Amino acid sequence: MDSARTGAALGVDFGTHNTVATVLRGDGRRHQLLFDGHPLLPSGIYLDHDGSILVGADAAREARRHPHRYERTPKLRLDSPSILLGDREVPIGHAVGAVLRRVLAECTAVAGPPRSVTITVPAAWGPARRHIVSDAAIAAGAPAPVLLPEPVAAARYFAEVLGHRVGPGQAVVVYDLGAGTFDASAVTAAPHGFEVLAVDGSDRVGGHYLDQALVDYLGGRFAGTEERAAAWRALIDGGDDATESRRARFMLYDEVRGAKERLSRRSTTEVLVPGFAAEELLTRAELELLARPLLAQTVAITKAVIREARLAPEQIAGIFMVGGASRMPLAATMIHQEIGVAPTMIEQPELVVGEGAVALADQPLTPAAAPLVLPPTLTGAPSAGPAAPAPATPVVQPPVSGPATAVQPSVPTAVQPVPGPVTTVQPLVRDRPRRRLPVAMLMLATVLAFAVIGGGAWWLSGRTGQAAEEDPTESIGTAESVSPAAESESPAPSDSPEPDPASQAPQTITGEVYWDCPMTRTYCRDQGGEPGIRAAADDVTAIGYAAVGTVFELVCYDRAELITPRGNEGEEGHWDYHPGKDASDVMVKVALGGGEYGFIPFVWLVIDPADPNSLGGLAEC
Template structure:
């Protein structure tokens, strides 16, 4: 049983579009998320019943499915309206927000005691009208002297104090806040007394809510081919439809939002569309194709904010991604690609802001007593956005209460892209000096024997000596020694012991093999066969060797044997490291040469002939890559000013054609159309040349 006093020193509330999150700071310094029916995410929707009482959270969502005309799912998106129509009653927007905040404050009182201070976070780019609605709603909900704190300041506190990145005075952090209904990018500088927002910009048209709508529109396009299904879809989205249709539409948007979240973890999922018998398959590639325009806007806004702060991306202390929608892998990938900054993203980015709201920043150097704070906290009487409030004075705990220390938070590794970096290639081994000496002696011996045989044959031709017998009549003549390719017939008997393979370490274009042979055993032979490549009789050191020139994403069989001896069962099968590439083609309407091809790059049947097209590669498709060929110069190429257009911004011109597997067989895509490693656009991920022979190194 909790013996600590059931009082709360502070409560931080992040009032969001889809969900509201709150963090409690107790008098004894403990900090934890406030749970609502077992989860930290409280639905922000409100419902008005027939007695004009307002329900909040999951109760509102449950009733809203039955009476959707009485339910508002996203009151934060309605702040610019004076009231919200629920059923037959107009509810003032301030009262709608107050209902959500009142539920949070009440649950805090039950769990930890009535908070003595309440901080509500708001976007840094909001003007006074929206801020006053929030502050008035918080006061109406029971918060005495509520404080409004810019969301990026709360995020910066979390980055420095909880994650322990140690922002020093003068360093700047960019906060990339992608929520359900809004996006904000802010440059936040650490000062001697707290934090200062240097620049901020954002959009109310970027966020998970708008991606949901894009997904709904995309699904509707699948039904356009049938007149009956198109009419059924139109009826489902009819804004003037009855309550039953409205209920189905709510279910549709719930399905789409959940599918979007699943695609952050899986490559594909299915969506059950209300009223349609079949489930619709949706892939991550399709989602990212729809999300890319929104993410591109967000990245450009972020770039502009960094520039406005007078910094270059490499001068930042970090780029911190917060907000539930930032969990989508494409967001981090595009940031890394376009800005060259590896962003930081934790496992639960939607919890960052509320927790940062109750963290007292540990200022490196306290200000002199006579110096007022550089920037006041947000209050209803705060100045306009031209001088936004940037930090909140730390709450003073009650007498005897410990000052809270930063608590470690489970942190996921920062995202760096959709595809992992290619594995390191095995170190190529130089020939051993001992092997070179032995090889030289063997060559000298063989040359000596050949010279001796020629001399003897010369003697035989002259009728002298006792040279070799005619092979057709000699009783000592033997059949020619079998070649390595003959060994697979299973009819060779030998006294030589086969070498046992004990370890195989494969990469994209190579394999390193260790055997049980002694280091002084000398050289062995290797036979290796892949799907379309094979080499026989490769001379290698018996104990350990590396083969190069393999194809990626392939399965190989490999034999190691001494001389020409082979025993059944001394074979190993392994797969080389899969290498995949995602198709990307920068082909807007203004670029006629690629529009003429339908906006999708062609797949060649042969890498040398541009006219051998066997199909097209849809943008966003992912292919398994095998190897590359060097073609003649691929055109068009070069800079826009020269009359050409890059296929992929940021990629260098390349004459590589990458072999991909397609239903028609092996096809070839120009490398400039493929993303193999988002962190290095010009990396081929360890692929080797298709026509190279497999050799030992």
């Protein structure tokens, strides 16, 4: 057999909508696998009439004729034991295995059987989902796979393929916005790879949910007449012919997804809605209006991860945008505006994780400076195969400036260590190594401590006697310095002098902006996806808008007669866009900075997370 076709390392990014695979050949060449001439393999599966499972473009083609036999996003179904395709229940492991089997077959055809397989998974995944993927890969014929956290693969691509330097004490912030999930991670360099310092995410944010928002938005255009509204309901909810309705619905979502991708390059595009003669014009401004609330969640999560990792701005080596949905220009703009760091983007962000899974896989990464103790990182535990767990030794990294770095990940998860000197996530180390003092220094420190304590006690007893002579009723403020006899002669607490109110700093009350306003409603769209700020409580004119997640210093509250929404939906048609909030006409005065103030409806603010209706002690204006 040709030596160039043996010993290939295979990296697989099993995605929600698409799967990407990269091959690292034995001679060092690295390239993407092509599926039907394209690097993106659709992850959807189709159950054929003979019981076989089709994958990729073949599955999508057959789905147009028999959509009830097709599952577009099996990755989103990992928490279900099986998927109903046609009249047959397909175990979820078989569905995942079918996709991985197609990848293995393509790798074998062009590069020979892989010597190793690395599959990337979200860093926040627990063992149940990880085991499903690992077992499916083995059943598909792969050697025992290594499960690599997606942010680690992205960080390797950032440093090793793009050539960015991750210096001592720095970290790469990975912003991974895919079709069905979002993850933000802080990843730092260690002697034998990269370590995840903090990770958080959401499985309710991604391109899939933006597609749904676009469909809902388009639906609002067909509510003008009963005939058009009925045709739209038949398209979305199903008409007399369920198969035909599902086929039309598939076409609609494909149209919307294509329009969304075109608007990343153009300012306008058109959407062909099945069953309607005219095409619908869609603009980038409309897309961004719908996307802003979703992207605001990703920005808030990213900021929280940076805070959890305790990274100062100078410690951020870069913010790396990966995942197909991250190519939206608005995403990079919001990150730059909110965090102050211009993110790094590439032309095809959906290929990053798959290629990073095999980036320089046989070469350890060595930081440029002497290591210090690293804070605890994600737990390393094997999910399948014979790979042995890494030894529980302290993890090291380059020096980190700034505050203490005892950081726990936002979502603890188990990841399989990569065998050998490759990029990996090290075991969780809860105890820092102790620096032992020499015995002589320890004894000297003990003597000095006793001397200081004894001298302090002598001085304090002298001061106590002197104070007693000057004023027998005055007592020393520290309980440890008062004898039982003196304590019995002390005045009652009610006789103690009251603290000077002027000496106590006023308590600062803050509130965080919350937004859950559906963009299908005219009011929410008119607000631009963010709550309005008024100059006065009863002035309906907005002087600005409050970004979701912003924390304001609160001054006082007032009541307004003209306020929409008030909270819960009632007879007047007002809506509750904040779960748990009661109807309220309260307006909260907030500090805008620079001596400026404004008013925000209380329905949009969270002052006490434990009680969304609490004003937290805020006084009336």
